[in-house]
Amino acid sequence: MFNFSTNVGGAEFSNPIFTAxxxxxxxxxxxxxxxxxxxxxxxxxxxxxxxxxxRATPRMAETPSGMLNSIGLQGPGIDxxxxxxxxxxxxxxxxxxxxxxxxxxxxxxxxxxxxxxxPGISALEVNISCPNVENRGQVFACxxxxxxxxxxxxxxxxxxxxxxxxxxxxxxxxxxxxxxxVIAAGADALALINTVLGMVIDTNTMRPKLAGKTGGLxxxxxxxxxxxxxxxxxxxxxxxxxxxxxxxxSGRSALELILAGASAISVGTATFGDPTAAMKIKDxxxxxxxxxxxxxxxxxxxxxxxxxGNL
Amino acid sequence: xxxxxxxxxxxxxxxxKVGAYHHMVFAVGELAKHAKPGNFVAISVGGGDSSMVLRRxxxxxxxxxxxxxxxxxxxxxxxxxxxxxxxxxQSPGFKVDLIAPxxxxxxxPTQPVRALLVGxxxxxxxxxxxxxxxxxxxxxxxxxxxxxxxxxxxxxxDGKRTVSSMTITTEDGTxxxxxxxxxxxxxxxxxxxxxxxxxxxxxxxxxxTSAISSQLxxxxxxxxxxxxxxxxxxxxxxxxxxxxxxxxxxxxxSCIDGPVVDGASVIWGSKRMIPEGTWGAK
Ligand SMILES: Cc1cc2nc3c(=O)[nH]c(=O)nc-3n(C[C@H](O)[C@H](O)[C@H](O)COP(=O)(O)O)c2cc1C
Ligand code: FES
Numbered sequence: 001m002f003n004f005s006t007n008v009g010g011a012e013f014s015n016p017i018f019t020a021x022x023x024x025x026x027x028x029x030x031x032x033x034x035x036x037x038x039x040x041x042x043x044x045x046x047x048x049x050x051x052x053x054x055r056a057t058p059r060m061a062e063t064p065s066g067m068l069n070s071i072g073l074q075g076p077g078i079d080x081x082x083x084x085x086x087x088x089x090x091x092x093x094x095x096x097x098x099x100x101x102x103x104x105x106x107x108x109x110x111x112x113x114x115x116x117x118x119p120g121i122s123a124l125e126v127n128i129s130c131p132n133v134e135n136r137g138q139v140f141a142c143x144x145x146x147x148x149x150x151x152x153x154x155x156x157x158x159x160x161x162x163x164x165x166x167x168x169x170x171x172x173x174x175x176x177x178x179x180x181x182v183i184a185a186g187a188d189a190l191a192l193i194n195t196v197l198g199m200v201i202d203t204n205t206m207r208p209k210l211a212g213k214t215g216g217l218x219x220x221x222x223x224x225x226x227x228x229x230x231x232x233x234x235x236x237x238x239x240x241x242x243x244x245x246x247x248x249x250s251g252r253s254a255l256e257l258i259l260a261g262a263s264a265i266s267v268g269t270a271t272f273g274d275p276t277a278a279m280k281i282k283d284x285x286x287x288x289x290x291x292x293x294x295x296x297x298x299x300x301x302x303x304x305x306x307x308x309g310n311l
Numbered sequence: 312x313x314x315x316x317x318x319x320x321x322x323x324x325x326x327x328k329v330g331a332y333h334h335m336v337f338a339v340g341e342l343a344k345h346a347k348p349g350n351f352v353a354i355s356v357g358g359g360d361s362s363m364v365l366r367r368x369x370x371x372x373x374x375x376x377x378x379x380x381x382x383x384x385x386x387x388x389x390x391x392x393x394x395x396x397x398x399x400x401q402s403p404g405f406k407v408d409l410i411a412p413x414x415x416x417x418x419x420p421t422q423p424v425r426a427l428l429v430g431x432x433x434x435x436x437x438x439x440x441x442x443x444x445x446x447x448x449x450x451x452x453x454x455x456x457x458x459x460x461x462x463x464x465x466x467x468x469d470g471k472r473t474v475s476s477m478t479i480t481t482e483d484g485t486x487x488x489x490x491x492x493x494x495x496x497x498x499x500x501x502x503x504x505x506x507x508x509x510x511x512x513x514x515x516x517x518x519x520t521s522a523i524s525s526q527l528x529x530x531x532x533x534x535x536x537x538x539x540x541x542x543x544x545x546x547x548x549x550x551x552x553x554x555x556x557x558x559x560x561x562x563x564x565s566c567i568d569g570p571v572v573d574g575a576s577v578i579w580g581s582k583r584m585i586p587e588g589t590w591g592a593k
Contacts, residue, residue: 022546022547023545023546024545025543025544025545025546025547028312029312029543029544029545029567030543030545032312032314032316032543033316033318033543045547050591051590051591052591053561053562053585053589053590053591053592053593054547054550054562054585054591055585056581056582056583056584056585057537057538057548057550057551057582057583058538058582058583059538059547059548059550060538060539060540060546060548060549061538062363062364062365062540064362065362065364066364067364067365067540069540069546069548071546071547071548074547074550074562074591075591076591077591211582211583211584219364220362220364249364269364270364271541271545272364272365272366272540272541272545272546273355273364273365273366274318274355274408275318275410275541275543275545276318
């Protein structure tokens with residue numbers, strides 16, 4: 001029997017296909033197209049303490065094999081989110097990973113305290129790498145010190161049980177260095193990668209197309225960056241579980257990230273092109289793994305790292 | 312959310328060039344019966360491993376409910392980008408991945424009122440289906456269509472028959488009155504004693520139509536056009552600032568709480584900025 005179950009940071013999931021933060025709405029919108037309890041987990045849109053309008057429009061530009069977005073973390077704030085969205089998700093029987101984002105270390109502490117005793121949450125994804133903030137200096141995951149401080153604040157306030165998945169950006173000189181810091185600070189696993197900072201200039205208006213000027217690049221265009229980041233970190237820290245994402249659109253591309261070292265996959269931009277993308281990817285991935293002779297997902301994790309001698 | 316939305320492989324039944332546009336017909340089966348004027352479709356473009364990762368949204372021109380096998384859905388496509396150009400290059404027999412019906416629809420009055428339909432460019436398309444519904448309710452329907460030039464006026468003969476009067480404006484004067492729809496709008500609202508204005512077209516036209524409508528105290532429903540990445544409410548790219556019934560301005564998703572919105576509730580002129588006082592603004 002093929003075993004599709006996986007483990008991320010100590011939490012168990014029936015299969016390795018999750019939604020990516022910010023790419024699945026509240027879950028309700030997708031449930032019109034498929035039974036969301038068939039997902040390994042739903043990762044919710046990064047939530048902040050207070051309601052947030054997000055950035056001005058235009059917020060989106062399609063790019064070759066990808067898109068640029070500058071949503072800017074639009075959301076209702078943690079209280080309404082827990083009362084409405086999480087309550088609804090809990091009833092659907094889908095595993096929930098709550099993504100949080102803050103503007104200060106104290107924000108992360110407050111969010112962690114609000115979540116510590118909420119039932120029915122499988123893990124926290126701590127987004128310390130959102131590119132859509134006005135000040136690049138606010139991207140915690142860009143500096144070892146701030147990355148560590150944010151994760152420490154969550155660890156201290158969330159209590160021992162809830163696994164912490166730290167979400168990192170590849171927009172740094174050494175992602176391995178940042179990864180080592182956040183693991184030392186108490187993260188149980190890593191989410192790789194957030195979007196890559198980019199810009200599009202409209203040649204008609206001759207100005208940046210997005211109102212926020214810069215945005216986060218996602219989709220197949222960034223897949224090689226994701227594979228590289230996952231590979232480097234799995235090589236440096238093979239025991240640390242990775243939730244991989246970045247341009248996964250098919251079973252084969254999911255397998256690519258798993259071979260690099262990911263234990264589970266988040267599907268983001270692909271859902272915009274096809275609401276049922278996650279389900280198609282799940283079915284295709286199972287077939288790919290079986291076709292390659294694997295009896296489980298776990299056997300395939302990091303398989304690209306094996307010695308040349310074993311070829 | 313439009314609870315009737317379905318994802319289907321829809322065969323292209325016909326694809327004809329009409330002026331600057333393509334009139335395309337798809338076999339969509341039973342979902343045709345759920346589409347209402349104002350709803351839109353989202354179509355995958357480029358085929359298989361295309362570098363175009365997002366769907367393209369098009370207002371539904373009209374539908375024919377002929378059951379599971381015969382249901383048809385029609386759109387009018389302006390081939391102005393690589394995705395819409397790809398679509399207009401596909402031949403009958405080809406199947407596309409299509410999701411419909413999406414979004415809100417035009418509100419239909421219960422009384423036989425006097426309605427004015429205002430369309431800009433291919434924005435006229437959903438107005439013909441609307442005028443048919445209004446006519447069946449006993450409404451008097453007038454229409455104004457405008458575009459930069461004659462080739463960009465979409466006004467099929469059978470559509471023209473559903474309206475009591477049709478005024479056309481072009482900026483270059485190649486047909487109809489030289490000027491913009493908003494040059495003739497106030498006059499027609501007053502002369503024809505219009506109760507409600509419906510509009511679809513470029514945002515600038517909707518904004519000007521909204522201003523004139525509120526000045527003259529008539530209701531105005533418009534179908535907005537924002538850049539959409541998903542069309543189903545999961546990406547938050549398509550938002551626009553709308554004042555709710557509680558007086559609070561919120562950034563609202565035009566794909567599920569629109570495209571049809573009450574013109575007076577939109578905070579116009581806020582492209583590239585978040586209006587002051589918006590919920591969650593800093
Ligand atoms: C529209 C949009 C919104 C996003 N919002 C968030 C977010 O709120 N929090 C977060 O951690 N990542 C967010 N992301 C990043 C995705 O979760 C993911 O890391 C990235 O898009 C790469 O995966 P993909 O290529 O499959 O989309 C967002 C991405 C997109 C395209
Ligand atoms: S287009 Fe994605 S939320 Fe509206």
